[in-house]
Amino acid sequence: MRSRKIYGLVGLAVSLMLALALALPAFNSSYAQGQTAPAGNATSAPAPAAAAPAAPAAVAAPQACDGVKVTENCTPNSGDTAWMLTSMAIVLMMTIPGLALFYGGMVRKKNVGDTVMTSFAITCLVSILWFFFTYSIAFRGGTPLIGGLDRAFLQNIVSNTFKAGVAQNIGTPNSLAPTIPETVYSMFQLTFAIITAALITGSIAERMKFSAMLWFIGLWTIFVYSPVAHWVWGPDGIFNSANPDAKFHVLDFAGGTVVHVNSGTAGLMAALMLGKRKDIGPPHNMVLTMIGASLLWVGWFGFNAGSAVSAGMQAGMAMAVTHIATATAGFTWMLVEWFVRGKPTVIGICSGAVAGLVAITPASGFVGPVGAFCIGVAAGIICYWGCTGLKRFFGYDDALDAFGVHALGGAAGAILTGVFAVEAYGGTAGAIEGNVGQILTQCVGVATVFVYDVVVTLIILKIVDLTIGLRVSEDVERGGLDLALHGETVQ
Amino acid sequence: MRSRKIYGLVGLAVSLMLALALALPAFNSSYAQGQTAPAGNATSAPAPAAAAPAAPAAVAAPQACDGVKVTENCTPNSGDTAWMLTSMAIVLMMTIPGLALFYGGMVRKKNVGDTVMTSFAITCLVSILWFFFTYSIAFRGGTPLIGGLDRAFLQNIVSNTFKAGVAQNIGTPNSLAPTIPETVYSMFQLTFAIITAALITGSIAERMKFSAMLWFIGLWTIFVYSPVAHWVWGPDGIFNSANPDAKFHVLDFAGGTVVHVNSGTAGLMAALMLGKRKDIGPPHNMVLTMIGASLLWVGWFGFNAGSAVSAGMQAGMAMAVTHIATATAGFTWMLVEWFVRGKPTVIGICSGAVAGLVAITPASGFVGPVGAFCIGVAAGIICYWGCTGLKRFFGYDDALDAFGVHALGGAAGAILTGVFAVEAYGGTAGAIEGNVGQILTQCVGVATVFVYDVVVTLIILKIVDLTIGLRVSEDVERGGLDLALHGETVQ
Amino acid sequence: MRSRKIYGLVGLAVSLMLALALALPAFNSSYAQGQTAPAGNATSAPAPAAAAPAAPAAVAAPQACDGVKVTENCTPNSGDTAWMLTSMAIVLMMTIPGLALFYGGMVRKKNVGDTVMTSFAITCLVSILWFFFTYSIAFRGGTPLIGGLDRAFLQNIVSNTFKAGVAQNIGTPNSLAPTIPETVYSMFQLTFAIITAALITGSIAERMKFSAMLWFIGLWTIFVYSPVAHWVWGPDGIFNSANPDAKFHVLDFAGGTVVHVNSGTAGLMAALMLGKRKDIGPPHNMVLTMIGASLLWVGWFGFNAGSAVSAGMQAGMAMAVTHIATATAGFTWMLVEWFVRGKPTVIGICSGAVAGLVAITPASGFVGPVGAFCIGVAAGIICYWGCTGLKRFFGYDDALDAFGVHALGGAAGAILTGVFAVEAYGGTAGAIEGNVGQILTQCVGVATVFVYDVVVTLIILKIVDLTIGLRVSEDVERGGLDLALHGETVQ
Amino acid sequence: MKIVMAVIKPFKLDEVRDALSRIGVQGLTVTEVRGYGRQKGHTEVYRGTEYAVSLLPKMKIEVACSSDQVDKVVETIAAAAKTGQIGDGKIFVAALDHAIRIRTGESDTAAL
Amino acid sequence: MKIVMAVIKPFKLDEVRDALSRIGVQGLTVTEVRGYGRQKGHTEVYRGTEYAVSLLPKMKIEVACSSDQVDKVVETIAAAAKTGQIGDGKIFVAALDHAIRIRTGESDTAAL
Amino acid sequence: MKIVMAVIKPFKLDEVRDALSRIGVQGLTVTEVRGYGRQKGHTEVYRGTEYAVSLLPKMKIEVACSSDQVDKVVETIAAAAKTGQIGDGKIFVAALDHAIRIRTGESDTAAL
C-alpha cells in the first residue's frame, strides 16, 4: 500500500515536471508576444497601429472594447471588468470555503478535514490543469467537439499581435467576453471548472482515498469537463445557442448542464463504484453547512450574473431571478420537510436554497421573475424527492447528494428553461411563449451530457481503481479519514 | 400543539399558493411587456425608438443613463452597476452567514441551529414577500405613506414601455437609482429588508417558536418595514429629504431609522411579550461571533457606500466614514469594558464595531471623517451602556441586545447626523455648521418610527400569540431548541 | 500587575483623547474645505470653475479623471472606483475574519479567542492611527524617507481647492491612484497596513500580553510600517520604481517587501524576545484554518489586482498570475509534505497556498502566467523548508510561522520578480529578459527593509517590555489566554 | 469511605451542586456522559432520513465522602435531582479504600 | 450488586449496546474517554513537526447489575466488543453497595 | 486488584503518564472532567454581565493494578501531579473484583 502511494505521488510530481518542461516554450511566446508580429499588429488594429513601442505617451487613444462585436487590441470596459474581477473572486469563494464547509458540516467529525481538504486540493489541481491546457481546449475555437491549444500555458492571452498591451491597458478579448481582458475571462471560467469538480466529491465523501480522488478529478476535468464545456459554451460548440452552426441551440446560461448535470452524474457513478459507507450518522455541524450554503448563495451572483460577462441589464435580471428562485426553493424544501417529517431543519432549508441556485443556473439569462419563482418551487420539491424517495428506492449511497441536488436540479432547471424562457429577456422564446420545441432541445442537451459523462466517468474510475484503488480500508473508514490520511483531527 | 403546527404550515402553504395564483397575470405582463405598447415606446424613448426587433445591430446607440435626472430606456452605467451588483451580494452576506453567526455564537450550543436557521429562513421569506409586493409598496411612488402596486411580482421592472430591453442592455431605471437597472436596485433594497427583519431576532433568541417567528416576521415586514421604508426613502415619502414635498427632511442615508431604530424597537417589544429565558449562560463560541462581526463590517460597505447607488465620490466618502466610525467604536467599547470590568472581551470589541456600523449608517452620506470619529466614540459608549446599565435597570431580557445596540445606536447616529452633517458632503448642513434645527427634524423621524413600530409590532405579536403561541414549552427551552424544533444538534 | 494594566489602559485612553483634541482643527478644515480657496479653485480646475454652488445643475460637465496624469477636480471613473471599493472590502475580509481564522485554527483551543481578537483589535487600532496621521506620512509627498502631514485626520481628502465635491461627484485624486476618489485609495491602503500588522502576531501567538501587543503594534505601525511603505510606494519614496528620482527602482507591486518581509521579520524579532512557549500542541481546528486560507485567497485578488488601482488589463493579469502561483504553491507544498512526511495535510496545503500568495505579491504586476507558475513552485518548496528545516535549525519558536512563510516567501518573491519580470507586462524587464541588475536592486530593497525593521522593532519591543512587560505569566499561559485575559472560552 | 456516583439530568447540575454545598460537601467531580435507559431517545433528521439517537445527554457526579455522611449525600442528591419524570437518573454507592489529597498528602477523610 | 466498567473501541458501542439489550440490560451510561495501553497511538503533523498522540479515543460503558447477572453481562460485552486486535479494551468489575432510582426512590436491584 | 482514580490538573497529564510508564504501568484510561472544590472558579463575562463558572477543567485518570502495586502507583501519581497549589486534585482507591482483557479473554492481573 505504501508503495502504491509512492507511485501515485511520483506520478503526480512527474506530471507536474513534465508540464513545466512543456511550459517553457509558452513562457517564451508569452514574454515575447507581439515582438515577432509587428506587421500583423499593424493590419489588424487600426487605432494603436502607429504606436511606437518606445513612445507610449504619443499613442493615439486606443479603441474601447465593444460589447457587440470583438475589437482587436482595445481598452476593456472598466465597469464590466470590475464586475468580472469581483465575480471571479466570489465564485472562487463558493468552492473555498463555501462548498468545503457545506459538505464539511454534513459529514462526521472524523472526516471533516478530508472533506474540506478535498475542495481545497481540487481548487489547486484544476487551476494548474487550466493553466496548462484545459482552458484552451474548452474555451478557444477549434472543432465543434473540442477547442484548440493556442492558449496552452495562457500564451498570448493579452493579444496575439500587440506588444506591451498590459502597460497600455490594451488587449484583444476572447470573443465570448468582448469587453473584458481575456485573463479575467479565463480565470472566471476556471472557477466554474473548479466548482464542478468539487461538487462531485459530495457523492464520494467519507470513503474515497485522497490520492485516488486527485487522479480521478484530474482526469475527469480533462476528459469530461473540458469537452462538455466546449460543446455548450465554446465559440464553435455543437450545442452553443449563440453559434449559428450549432447542431442544437441548447440554452444553458450559467451551467445547468455543463456544471450540475455533469457533476451530479459523475458523482452518482463514483458512489456506485465505491459502494456504501460502512457506518453512517447524522451531520456533525450544521452551522458549517449553513455558512457554506450562505457563501454559495452570495457567490452564485458571480456565477449567474457574472455569466452575462458585463455589468448591465442582463446581469441585473440574472441576479434578480437567481435570488428569487433560491429563496423560493429554500422555503419550499423547508415547508415540504415540515409537512412530511414534522420538523424544518437547517440542513433542509440550506439544501433547498442550493437546489434553487442549481435549477435557476441554466435559466438565469432567459427567464423573468415569475418564471424564477416557478422554477424555485419545482426545485424545492424535486430535489427533496431526489434526496429521499429516489435515493431510497435505488439504494445507492450518494453521501451528500451530489446527484439528488445537482444532477436532478440541473436537469429540471435545464428543461424548465425551455418552458419559461422569454424572448425579450434572453433572445429565445420558451414553451410558454409558444416555442414548445425548445423543451426537446433542452432534453437533448441534458441527455447527451448524461450519457457521455456516464461512459467516460466509469472508464476513468475503473482505471484509477485498478491502478491505485478507489477506497480506503475498513479500519481507516471506521477510524476516520482525517487521522489516517492526513494526520490531523478537529478538537 | 401538533394541530396548531399543522394550521401554521397550512397557512404558510396556502399563502404561497395564493400568491402564485396572483402572480400569473404578472407573469403575462412581464413576458409580454412592451408588446402592447409600441406607441408609448416610440414617444417616450427617442433614441432606440426606431429599433426593429429583428435587427438589433442596426439600432441607434441608446442613451446612457444619467445620474442627475432619470432617462427612460437608457443603458446603465457599467461601473455603477458593477458596484451595486457587488453591494447587493455583500449585503446579503451580512445576514447569511454574517448575522446568523454573530448571533449564533452568542447563544448556548443547544440553540445555535435554531438561531442560524432563523436568519436563513427570514432571508427566504422576506425575499418571497419582496417579489410579491413589498418592494412595490416600499419603493414605488404612490402616496406619502405607502407606495403603489405597479411592481408587484416585479412586473415591468425592465421598462414599462420598451420590449427586448434586457437583450439590448436598455431599460428604465427607478428614479431612486437612475444609473443602474431597476432589478439591481430592487435586489439591493431587498437585502436591507432582510437584515432588518433578521436583526429583530436577537431579542427573541433561545425561546420563541420557529413557526411563530416566521408569522411575526412576515407580518412585520409587510405592516412595519414597508411603510417605514416608504416614508423615509420612497420617492414621495413624507420624511424623504430628497422629496421637496416631504413634511420633514429627515437625513437617513443608509437606514439608521428605517433599519436600526425600527428593528431594535420591534425586538424590544418581542422580548417584553415573550418574557425572560428560563436559564441563561455565557456565549458558547465567540469565534463564530467574531466571524459574524467581521462579515457585517465587510458587507456594511455595500450597505453604506452602496447607498450612494453609484461608484463615485459619495460612495468613497461613505466607505471612509463607515470604516473610521466602526474601528473607533470597536476600540472604544473595548477600552470602556477594560476599565469597568478589567478585561477586554472578544464579544465586546465585536459588539462595539457593530455599534459603530449602526451609528454611522444614517450619517454615512452626510458627515466627514472627523464627524465619523466622534460618532464612533459616542456609539461605543452609548451602546455599551445600553447593553449593561440600561438593560439591568429595566430588567427586560433582550437576549442578544437588538435594542441596546441597534435601536440605541441607530437613534444616536440619526441624531448625531443632525449635529455633524456637512453641507459640502451631503447637501445638508448640521448643527455644527449652524443648522441646529436639523437635530429636531432627526428626532421627529426617530420618534415617529418608534411610536408606529411599538404599536403595530405589539398588535402583530398579540395576534400571533393568540393563534399559534409565541413561546416554546419549558422542556423544549431547557433541552434546547435545536433538537426539539429541528431534530439537529451540533457536535 | 493590576496597576500596570491600569497604566496601560490610561495610556491608551489618553492617546485617544489627545488625538481627538488634535483632530478638531482638522474637523474645521475638513467641513470648510475649499470655502477659503475659491481663487485657487478657479485657476486649478478649469472645467468646473464656473460652477455656482447654488446651481449645481447648470455646471459644465466636469472632466473625467485621467489614468495617465492626475487631473484636479475631476469625476472618478466609475468602473475603477467600483473595483477599488470592492478591493478594499475584500482585503479587509482577509484580516477579519480571514487571518484571524487562519491563525485561530492553528493555536490550541484555550488561546483561540485571544488569537482572533488580536486581529480584530489590530484592525481597529491601525485604522484609528491611519485616520490620525499614518496615512498621511506614508502616502503623501514629503521627503524620500517620510511623507507629510497634509492629510492628517484625512483633511481636504476630497480636494484642496473645490467645495461641494462629494455632492457633485468631483474631487482631486491622489497621484498614486488618479482615477478614483482619494478616500477610496486611503481606505484601500489602510487594509494593507492592517494586515501587515496582524501578520506579525503569528509569531507571538499563545504567550504575549494583549496590552503589550497593542502598544507594540501601534508603535510598529507608526515607526516601521509607515516609513517603509513611503520608501517603496510614496510618490517621492527612495525605492519607488515609478519615481524618477528614486535611489533604487525596486519592483514591489503589492507589497512583498513592504508587507511580507516587513511583517515576517518583525514577527521573528518578537518571537526571539518572547522566547519559546511552555507547552505546545497540534492545531485545534484545521477547518478554521481552511476558512481563513480560503478567505485570504479570495481577498488577495483585491490585494494584488486591486494594486493596479484600476479595472483593466493590469488588474486582469495580476488576478491571473496570483491565482496560478497560489494554486501551484499549495499543490507543491502538499506534494513535498506527502513525500517527506507521508501524509498531505490540510494545514500544509493551506500554508502552501498562502506562501504562493505571498511570493506572487511583489511580482503580480510584472510577471506573466509562466513566471507565476515558477514562483509558485519555488514558494511551496522554500516556505516548507522555512517552517521546518530552517526553524528547527535555529530553534526559535515562531509559533505560526510569520517568518517562515511571510518573510521568506516575500523575499523569495521579491527576488524572483527581478528574475521573471517581463517588460511588456509591467514596464521593467527582469533577468530572464536580460536585465540581471534588477535582481540586485530587489535584494537591496529586501535587505534595507530587513535591517531597518530588525533594529526599530527590537527597540520598540524593549521599551514595551520594560514598561508593561511582554509576556503573560506561566499560569496564564498554561491555563490559556482566553479565560485569563478575556474572561471567555470556546465550548 | 464511600464514593457516590449519580447520573442526573444536565439542567439539574447547578441545583444538585448547591444542595450538596449546603450540607457541607466541599468537593465533587462532574463528567459529561450519555445515558441509555427507560427514557426514550430522540431522532435526528438528515434530508428525510431519521437517525435514532438512543443515548441522551446526562451528567455524572462523583462525590467521595465518609461513610457516615453517605446517606445524607444520597438523599440530598436524590431530592435535588428529582423531577418525577422518566430519565431522572440513578445514584450508585461503592466503597473506597483510600483517598489522598495530592497537594498535601493528607489521606482518607482528611483528604475530602 | 456489581458495577461493570468496560473500555471498548468506539465503533463497537452500538453492537455492545444491542447485545446488552438482548440479554435484558435496561440501562447503561457511556463516557467518551481516551486510553493508553499496548495499542500504539498515532502522530499528528503540523507543518513538518510530528506530535505523538499516545491517547486513543475509547468508549467507557458502565452497567450496574445484580450479582447473579454480572457474569452474563461481562461475557456479553466481551463477545460483542471483540475484534481480536490489540486495543480491544478491558472490562472491570467492582462491588456496589447501593443503587437508587432518583425518580421513584426505589433502591438496589429494583432501581436498575 | 485495585482501581486507582486520580483527578489532576490537565497540564500535568503528560508528566503523570510518563511517571507511570516508568514504574511499569502499561495502561490507563483518561477522562475529561470538571471539578468543584476549594480552588475557586473563574468568571466569564458577556457584555458586562458576569457568569460565575465554579467548575474547573480537570483530568481523571483510572489505573487498574494489582493490590501490591497500588501504593507505588498512588505515590507516583501524587508525586508527578503535585504543584503544591490549591486544586492539585485527589486520588481515590477502590477494590476491583475482576478484570478481563477483551481481546484474549485473560483475566485479573494477567489482563492489566
Ligand SMILES: Nc1ncnc2c1ncn2[C@@H]1O[C@H](COP(=O)(O)OP(=O)(O)O)[C@@H](O)[C@H]1O
Ligand atoms: N443499570 C444501569 N447502569 C448504569 N447506568 C444506568 C443504568 N440504568 C440507568 N442508568 C442511567 O440512568 C439514566 C436514567 O435511566 P432511565 O431508565 O432512562 O430513567 P429512570 O432513572 O427514570 O429510571 C440512564 O440514562 C443511564 O445513564
Ligand SMILES: Nc1ncnc2c1ncn2[C@@H]1O[C@H](COP(=O)(O)OP(=O)(O)O)[C@@H](O)[C@H]1O
Ligand atoms: N491498567 C489499566 N487501567 C485502566 N485502563 C486500562 C488499563 N490497561 C488498559 N486500559 C484501557 O484499555 C485500553 C486497551 O488496552 P491496550 O493495552 O491498548 O489493548 P488490549 O486491551 O488489547 O490489551 C486502553 O486504551 C485503556 O483505555
Ligand SMILES: Nc1ncnc2c1ncn2[C@@H]1O[C@H](COP(=O)(O)OP(=O)(O)O)[C@@H](O)[C@H]1O
Ligand atoms: N469529595 C470529593 N469527591 C470527588 N471529587 C473531589 C472531591 N473533592 C475534591 N474533588 C476533586 O478534586 C479537585 C481538587 O479539589 P480542590 O478542593 O479544589 O483542591 P485540593 O485538591 O488542592 O484540595 C476538585 O476540582 C474535584 O474535581
